[in-house]
Amino acid sequence: MPPELNAISSDPLERLSFMQASLDHLTDLVIVTDASSDPAIIYVNQAVVGRTGYSRQELIGQSPRIFQGEDSCPKAIARMGKAIRACVPVRVELLNYDRDGHPYWVDLHITPLRDHSGTVTHFVSTQSDVTERKRTETELLMFRTAIDQSPSSVIITDRSGRITYVNRGFEHNSGYSSAEVMGRNPGFRAWKPKTAEEKRQFWDCLYGGQAWRGEFINRHQRGHRMVKRAVVSPVENPEGAITHFLSVEQDITAEKEAQEQLEFLAYHDPVTELPNRRRLFSQLSELLTLMRHDREFVLVLMDLDGFKRINDAYGHLFGDQLLKAMGQRLQQHAIRHESELVVHLGGDEYCLLWRLAEENPEADLTRRLESTHRLLSQQMMIERQTLSMTACMGIAWIDDASETVTSIQRRADLALYQAKQGGRGSHAFFVPELDAVARRRVHLEEGLRLAILRDELSIAVQAQWTPSGQLQAGEVLVRWLKGPDGNPVSPGEFIPVAESSGLIKPLTLLVFSKALDLAAELQALELDIPLSVNFSTELFRDESIINGVLELLDESGVAADRVVLEITESLLIDTQPWVQDNMARLAARGLSFSLDDFGTGYSNLAYLKRMHLSELKIDKRFVDNLPGDEDNRTIVRSILSIARQFKLRVVAEGVETEEQMAFLASHGCDLLQGYLLHKPEPAEAWVAKLSRQKN
Template sequence: MPAPDQITHWREMIFARLVQVVLILGLATAIPSVVQSVREGLWGVVAVDAVALAWLAALWRLQGVVAYPARAMQFLLIAFAVGVALMLQVGPVAHTYLLAVPCLAALLVGLKPAIWLLMAGAAAIVLTGFAPAPDPAAMGLSEDNLLRAAIVALNYLFIAGILTFSCGVLLRHLARSLSEGEQLAFYDPLTGLPNRRLLLDRLAGLLASSERQQVFSAVMFVDLDRFKTINDARGHATGDHLLRLAGQRLSELVRKSDTVARIGGDEFVVLLSHLGPELAAAGNAAQAVAEKIRITLAQEFDIGGQGYGCSASIGVTLLPKFGQSADDLLREADTAMYRAKAAGRNGIAFFEAAMQAEVERRLTLERELTQAIEQERLLTVYQPQFDCQGRLHGAELLMRWERDDGSMVAPSIFIPLAEDAGLIVPLGLWALKQACLAQQRMAALGLSLPLSVNVSPQQFRQADFVQQVRGVLQAHGVQPALLILEVTEGLLVEKLEETVARMNELATLGVRFSIDDFGTGYSSLAYLKRMPLYELKIDRSFIMDMPDDASDVVIVQTILAMAGQMGLRVVAEGVETQAQADFLAAHGCHALQGYLLGRPAPLPALLDLLAAQAALKPHNATRAPF
């Protein structure tokens, strides 16, 4: 809670206990005082004690009914009134009561009221000084020094006990709050391990001590593999339990002088301090610890009687290095971890300078790609598809990126980059618009040809994807049947019901679907028969070694036979030899696409090819090379 609210909460807790303590101490000290006062006929003292105790009892009973500030001020008023009354009755010995009032006010209601009460107490002392001095035997104690001392001691204990109790409770709550605040500020609440803030502080200290003592240390970035799958499938409770167990295993593998921290999600960092003065020996020691971590985390985690496998990818960097900060070292270990993950996961990678150069190059490409998409400076080319009679039957829209320096970036580089950087959705929408613009150009020339456009899973799963497609088609006046959306098999295995529903909605518009790179993913007949599919595209990996590779021949024949039974059109990608074309044509493949028949080219080249075909009569149509 905010600091002012927390202080108010403390004060209320102190006051609730203080009233109880004052009642108990008040009764303990007032009873002998009242008895003595009655015996000596000091009825004013009796009245003051009785009214004060009754008022305190009422405040205690009204807790939760009367607001805290009102009850606190009444309590202070009681103490002030008792002090003034006793000074008039018994003399300066009652000053201790007035001393308690500003101290309690500072604790219970704040400094400003305490200052006013302090001044009021001083004024009361001055004013009571004009009153007649009490009889030396006012308390009836002049003849009994022991009893006099006991009564004075009881009054002292009463006031000092109130102040001591109040300050003690406040300091206890303050210490507890500071401890909890430190825990929240520097430690992960789930695992109890140091968090990023404390990790960076310790890493800075480790860097300084390693430089001073001229020894090498290590930073390890540990990322759990497959954690998201487990967390999504079994829920956050299971995921949290797994993270706690992983933190425990890591803590058990290192020395007390080392640090294990959780910096967020499924990411842990291990600091290995002072591994030795020799770089090679320190590297070997870090490698040995990393391997122990990898093996230990790869062992199943038992959660609720069920085993969960969750390996780890580990990135390691050594320190000290000239001119580096704690943030630099953490970034290096993170970069090395991603290299380990890219290499297949469940592995270890040490940071190398080339990795940083690669990261910087990637960041530069990402920034330039963002600008190219925003300014629509990418290029589109179209690769033709021919049927087995050699007629142009369709084309696939492909993207090309030429950087400002004239160098070309391959689609195999910038498409995955766009997916990782969250740029694939605007890039995919731009491709859809380019396909519709191409259709407008063809329509203006009296031509028509279906165009295929690749759609990424991220783009397809956008909640408004159907509205986007509908809007683009309507804005350009394009017939939906002229648009073929190519999706990958990976799209079909996640959220199947949602995928089928979205595909059916688009098919209702007239849009057709093709499965790209068929045979390399996870499709099954159970999935395929539920989809409103138009065609399958056989992946080039099955075409390149045909017809010499018997396994590829069997796979291609199986796909063609299955598609024929399901009434699906088949396009073969990557056709580069005459033997491949002849085999596919002989086995009833509907369309071929590849360098043998036509390379990707700008739209004018496709329009020229389409116009030339349209100008010829069907029986004179130029046949394809096969």
């Protein structure tokens, strides 16, 4: 022992002073208590004063519980109490509080001191301040908990790229457990291997100390495809060396699918999944940009014949299935090149963009049109219903790059309109003259609107006779004797204009009103001659028109049985409830119905049974070539047989020869109508003639 220490040690007070000075230099907190049942502090070193803010005078005689608070762990306190009572050492971590109430953590060791006899005389508590460590541990725990509970996939790899950690989000998202992926390279999940260049760019970025951002396409443990948006960052140690890589991945599969769906819907029709008008315009624009001056491409607009009747008969769901099946058929069999397109423009309208053979495009187009007509006519099965379709087509050549997409479609539209005039299954090419036809339609529409407002339309009558030669009834026909250019306009020209423009409603009310005036004149002459008036199917969907008809009937004073409304089969198969309700309203007021052109549409005997019909009309096309045409003979006999079963009167239209009349009369046709018996004549002249004959 050094002589200086021996000198100090020989005096107990000096030794105590030396020990106190030594303890005051310790960074650890030292507290000495007595060994009573409720230990009291007898000594604290300077570290305790500095950490807690209490002075020695304030602490001497106090219980060590002065440092404890409401968040101090009860279990740790209980362990200390048990050890003190047992006079054994104890070590705990405890949350304490300083004089101002601020918390701090200590790693606390309590050791009993014994005298020479072994009796415990004091307890020495040595405490290390671990507040910073506990804060770090808490933050790490929060960080770990947050990572584990994060829905994102978190992967940590070592410098060589082998997995050392994955969170629960990874396990949930990938289907792999942590144990299954440890030590593996994350690339084992790749949907397809990266190229050597992609790998080089990836690792160059990371080893250069930069974060890599991008998307991965991975394979789920169950095998399905997943799209991940990832940020991979290098992790450096304090010396700046890269030790690990941290990857945070988000599953964006649903987002990508939604984005792809939106992009698909932007350029495709949702019913048929075919390209839509927007896609057509885009492709046509690209085509015109690259166009050479030749006749290599054509645009074919196609409109299915009779689709509306099918929709009305079987419902829109059935119609959608038909449109989809037709689109698939065109996609599979009417397309030859990648540059070609099948487009569903909406409703029953399709569009074909064709690239034709360069050596003889006209002949190639003819072959393809014929092939497409045959393709459409092939039977298809929809919900156990067998159907075959026809379509009208309008064709426009795409001649040069100076054209616009709008002008090309307009020309095809005009050609399609022309094709429809030729009947089902027709096609037509655009010719410059169609521009004049389109302008005339617009001109006629405006002229017809003014003619209706000014009451410039008139009516004519074509009489209906019994086979024995008695005048039985008449059909009212509308006439436009002074069109926009001062000349008469054929009903075959202005009626379609009225239907397409919506003018058919005021036109029908006008004709019905004039027919009632004529019926009133006949009624005044005591002539029992019912008059039939054509009534468009569309009108039965409009309650205001039905109300107008009933008001006109009331105002006229004409008996309801003097007026017959001619309807077509499309009305009978209309599934909308208000159509049937409106028909029932008219029937309840005494109006009767004649079914025009029976047998030309989708005839259904069930409709004949439940509707308010009094008459069937045989269309002129079945009367033509009688009695020589065997098919027409069979059809006419069948219609007459059906009518007798349902107790309906039958009118044959288009009777023009003695032979036709004889055949119809011999088979029991009730009424005959046609040029052989009576040509339509103005209503005023017709009723005047009847008046003279009566007098």
